[in-house]
Amino acid sequence: MSDALTPEQQEILDGLTDSPMTAAGMEPQSIPIATREQWLIHAVLTNPDLMQRAQDIDPRAFVVRTHKPLWTFLCYYYRRHGALPSVAIIKNEIQVRWLQSTDSNAALRLHEELESLDRILSAEIASDDLGYVADLIDYFCKISRAAAVYSAMERYKERPTDRTGADLDGAIRNWRQGGKSEQGQAYTIPELWALPASQWLIGSHAHQGAYLVIYGPYSTGKSFWAIDAGLSLATGTPFLGRFTTARPTPVVYVASEAHIGLSKRIRAWIQTHETPVPDTFLLVAHSFHFATDLTAPDTLAEMIKNKWGDMRPGLVVVDTLNRNFGGDENSAEDMTAFTDAMARLQSILSGCTVAVVHHTGKDTGKGARGSSALLCAADFAIEMRGSSILEGIEVRCEKSKDDAPFAPYIITGHSVEVGNGDTSLALTYASTAAEKRQQEVAVKSADDMDTLADAIRCGADTYEALRNELGWSSGKMHRTLTKLQSAGVISIDSGENNRKRFSTTKNTGGNT
Numbered sequence: 001m002s003d004a005l006t007p008e009q010q011e012i013l014d015g016l017t018d019s020p021m022t023a024a025g026m027e028p029q030s031i032p033i034a035t036r037e038q039w040l041i042h043a044v045l046t047n048p049d050l051m052q053r054a055q056d057i058d059p060r061a062f063v064v065r066t067h068k069p070l071w072t073f074l075c076y077y078y079r080r081h082g083a084l085p086s087v088a089i090i091k092n093e094i095q096v097r098w099l100q101s102t103d104s105n106a107a108l109r110l111h112e113e114l115e116s117l118d119r120i121l122s123a124e125i126a127s128d129d130l131g132y133v134a135d136l137i138d139y140f141c142k143i144s145r146a147a148a149v150y151s152a153m154e155r156y157k158e159r160p161t162d163r164t165g166a167d168l169d170g171a172i173r174n175w176r177q178g179g180k181s182e183q184g185q186a187y188t189i190p191e192l193w194a195l196p197a198s199q200w201l202i203g204s205h206a207h208q209g210a211y212l213v214i215y216g217p218y219s220t221g222k223s224f225w226a227i228d229a230g231l232s233l234a235t236g237t238p239f240l241g242r243f244t245t246a247r248p249t250p251v252v253y254v255a256s257e258a259h260i261g262l263s264k265r266i267r268a269w270i271q272t273h274e275t276p277v278p279d280t281f282l283l284v285a286h287s288f289h290f291a292t293d294l295t296a297p298d299t300l301a302e303m304i305k306n307k308w309g310d311m312r313p314g315l316v317v318v319d320t321l322n323r324n325f326g327g328d329e330n331s332a333e334d335m336t337a338f339t340d341a342m343a344r345l346q347s348i349l350s351g352c353t354v355a356v357v358h359h360t361g362k363d364t365g366k367g368a369r370g371s372s373a374l375l376c377a378a379d380f381a382i383e384m385r386g387s388s389i390l391e392g393i394e395v396r397c398e399k400s401k402d403d404a405p406f407a408p409y410i411i412t413g414h415s416v417e418v419g420n421g422d423t424s425l426a427l428t429y430a431s432t433a434a435e436k437r438q439q440e441v442a443v444k445s446a447d448d449m450d451t452l453a454d455a456i457r458c459g460a461d462t463y464e465a466l467r468n469e470l471g472w473s474s475g476k477m478h479r480t481l482t483k484l485q486s487a488g489v490i491s492i493d494s495g496e497n498n499r500k501r502f503s504t505t506k507n508t509g510g511n512t
Contacts, residue, residue, distance in 0.1 A: 033063045035123075040136050041067065042123040044074065048084045054137045055079065058144035059298065066109075066116035069097070069295040076294040080337075090117065097293055201314060201353050202229055203244040204406040205397075206380050208314065209351040211342060213375060215358040215368040216384030221393050221411065221427070222357050224265060225384065226317050227253070228427050229355070231269050233315055234281040240411065240429040249314035250280040252304055256287040256323035268416035268424035282307055289326025290318075290341035291334045297345040304349070312350045318342075319357040321374075329370030339377040367398070375399060389413040392430055407432055445483065452480045453489055453504055461501050 040057075044050050055075050059068040073093050077085045085093070091114065098110035187195075198207040206212045216222050232239040236248035255262050262283065270277060284303055288296040304313065318324050327334030342354045361369040367383070368375055375381050381399035386392060392412045397405035409432050413425035431439070451470065460469045467477060481502070484490045493501050 036136065036139075037062050037064050037067050038120045038123045040140060041070065041074070041120050043136070045084060045121070050137065051078050051084060054140070056144065057137070057140045061140050061143040064116070066113045068298065069094075070113070070117065070120075072298060073294050087117075087121065093294075097295060198402070199246070200244070201246050201249070202233060202239050204403075205229070205239070205243060205382070206353055206355070207403075208246070208353060209346065210353050210379040211339070211346075211377060212353065212355040212380045212382070213358055213368065213378045214355060214382045214384070215360055216393075217360050217364050217387075219388070220384040220386055221389040221413065222384055223257070223262070223319055224389065224413065224425060224427055225395070225411065226319060226355060226357050227262065227265050228269060230315060230317055231266065231273075231275075231278070231281060234278040235273070235275045237273055237275060240427065242429055246314065248278070248280055250282070250308065250311055252282045252284060252300075252313040252316045254284045254286065254288070254300070254316065254318045254324065256285075256318075257320055264418050264422055264424040267418040268426045271418065272416055272426040280311075282313070288324045291325050291327035291338040293326060294341075297341050297348055300345065301348045313352050315353045315355065316345065316349065317355045317357065321356050321358040321370075332371045332373045335371035335373040336377075339373065342377075389425065389427075407434070410435075445480075448476070448480045449484055449487070449489070452477075453484060456490060456502050457504050461503060463500060463502075466502070 040054070044054050051074070055078060057071065057075075059072045059075075062068050062071055070090070073090065074084060077083075077089070094110065094113045094117070098106050198209075200206070201208045201210070214222050214226060229239055230251040230253050231237070233245045233249050234251045236245060239245055253262075266281075266283075282304065284300065286300075286303070288300060290296045293299075300316075321338070322329070325334070325338060327337065329335065342356070346352055346354055356374075358374070359369050360367060364385075368381070375398075378399060379401045380397065383396045383398045385394040385396060389411070390413055392410045394408055394410055396408045399405075410430040411427050412430045413427055415423050416426045418424050452466065455466055455469050460466045463477070466472075467474075470477075472480075481490070481492075485492060488505060490502050490504055493503070
């Protein structure tokens with residue numbers, strides 16, 4: 001698609017100003033926006049049957065700030081329980097979010113939301129106006145679809161060569177069909193092949209719009225790895241010096257663990273890579289309860305908007321799952337709610353990639369801790385194996401839904417002075433895992449050759465004596481003797497009864 005909108009697209013956009021309320025004799029201009037929204041929520045709360053029709057209304061269709069989280073909660077509760085919550089449950093949800101908030105204005109928001117709820121519950125709808133409730137629902141559904149078209153159009157204008165062209169066409173198709181396209185699309189094989197291909201955000205590691213899980217035991221460099229990936233993407237620098245990244249892309253890092261220490265890690269990365277400080281990397285020092293707080297994705301999106309305005313992130317890192325969960329990790333229901341929240345976050349933020357940092361359990365061989373619903377929903381799963389980042393951590397791709405997994409590799413950390421006597425670590429791509437194993441085998445082989453040569457020098461000059469001295473298997477003994485003989489370290493003579501005797505050559509010293 002070109003930068004300019006097609007006549008068909010422009011026609012649709014021009015038609016978004018039409019109001020279905022006009023035909024119903026209920027001009028929107030004659031009714032305050034706040035009143036219309038109060039009527040809608042009041043009608044749904046007093047007549048739950050309307051919710052089946054109204055649940056497709058996007059919270060962004062509401063203008064009044066306090067109505068958005070309330071509508072988000074009503075929709076979530078209805079989809080999860082098949083019924084609307086009682087007033088007591090709604091008030092409890094508002095108070096729980098207030099208690100979880102670290103915002104200095106939280107108390108004021110609590111008062112505003114409870115006051116807003118009281119106004120909704122006491123709203124008086126004249127009997128003549130009740131006939132317009134169904135039209136009111138249609139009106140808000142249409143606003144929701146219009147908002148989706150405008151959002152897709154803005155993304156398309158910003159990045160016309162990305163998948164946003166298809167997003168815009170899909171949003172317009174949804175608008176024209178009155179939302180029916182949400183039920184799914186049918187494609188012939190040629191149409192399927194004509195769809196835009198997935199684009200790599202970080203080469204071999206994650207596509208644009210993917211859901212990524214990074215997990216491993218504690219102290220295996222998961223956060224170092226995630227920070228390196230985020231800063232590489234924000235600056236357009238190859239990740240670990242080897243993997244391509246998309247052009248400089250905004251990154252949001254939700255740092256719920258020791259965010260003060262992350263300052264040194266970021267400084268160490270910038271010094272090591274000698275890059276300017278990027279203004280496209282945003283650190284959010286806050287913990288969310290994504291599994292239980294239905295407004296958490298909207299709250300995070302609002303925090304991002306307050307800092308960046310209309311600029312949307314290409315990657316959001318949630319570090320760690322535990323600090324941003326708020327439920328039972330072993331519960332499939334809670335884990336599904338968490339993954340749903342991640343999908344909701346991607347939807348709000350225009351299809352960004354989401355990466356979640358997680359831990360393994362006590363038995364590291366069983367993989368990521370908690371319900372398997374987490375990895376089932378992931379597009380990519382990356383495991384970190386090892387015990388010390390200074391000695392080397394193996395990075396493995398345990399899941400790549402539609403692509404071949406990358407070859408396992410080793411990362412190590414090296415110390416970097418970051419000022420004021422402080423130090424931190426920066427990562428280095430050390431080798432592939434296969435190369436490391438070859439190096440380890442070579443070192444072990446050399447150690448074995450030294451051990452065997454020393455035993456021969458000390459008088460164990462027959463096969464049986466060496467077996468008794470070292471306790472090695474016959475295969476290991478034969479391989480090591482052959483290597484020593486080929487290297488000229490030992491000589492083999494036939495003694496009595498053709499029993500072989502071993503001796504070191506005169507030109508060898510204490511080490512082979």
